[in-house]
Amino acid sequence: MEQSSVLTLQKPTVEDGAAMWELAETSTLDSNSVYKYIMMCEYFDETCIVAREGNEVVGFITAFIPPKQPDTLFVWQVGVAESQRGKGLALDLLERLIERDVCRDVRYVEATVTPSNKASQSLFKKLARSQGTACNISDCFGEELFPGDNHEEEKTFRIGPIKG
Template identity: 65%
Template sequence: MLSIKKQNGTATLNKPLDTVTFETPTVEDGTEMWKLVNNSTLDQNSVYKYILMCEFFADTCVVAKEGDKVVGFVTAFIPPEKQDVVFVWQIGVDSSQRGKGIASKILNELINRDACRDVRFLEATVTPSNKASQSLFKGLARHHDTDCQVYDFFSEDLFPSDEHEEERCFRIGPLK
């Protein structure tokens, strides 16, 4: 079902969310994930990082696709020393898809994967100025009726550039 949304007096056609699928990424998706990041304000990583994540951590990564186009993704992994944690490295949604709840659906897809069956906590680092991610992770905790603990993780002085803020850890759980 299509809906029409009026914004500033202009009618725009909204596609329903059911046209977006959530899949395990392939190495071919790595380049598309990198392109999405390069067209956003997300931290830049090499294309190689995305291809590696799709190859070696595909079970803990998710791509959101509309047709064949990657419109969102999460890269995540289970740290070897913390088997009950899935750590979200990066999550991104194409600007054309924002406001549709895709990021939340990607995270729920991730924690419902077989690879995460023993996961009790989701962790991610977020800078103080990234209000959207803070809201996303707090909302995930509310959705799962669990805690969201926030604590200092990586201080600004660890980063070689004066441009990088501290990273605070958001720990959501226990899950399930």
């Protein structure tokens, strides 16, 4: 019987940026530049998290606390490797992230999600249930804001209050 490596959840380093980008590129996530991931690891490492199996990045969250909403953690992307899907890793990453000291004043978690992204919708609803709070969904960015015909509208998922 094969023994799997233990997963470690921790702050990312700039060296993780390329692996995070590769994980995003092999998934259904919106495409961003490698630079975006490196920058998030450098300037927002306190509000981002990676999961490693051995030396391999198998999951990540990029997030930040918006300057105009210091009580909110905005989740930009959640990426999980195919090998880890269905194991609860995304929820574990979110819960570990909101436990960090930098999030001590955070009362809400927000993300924008397209109507077709059922996995993310399910994740944020699970987070609300695990925190014993509400998940409110509202309109955010209409599809008319995006160039071309390839982007759906984005709905805001607002979970909270948490840590009440």
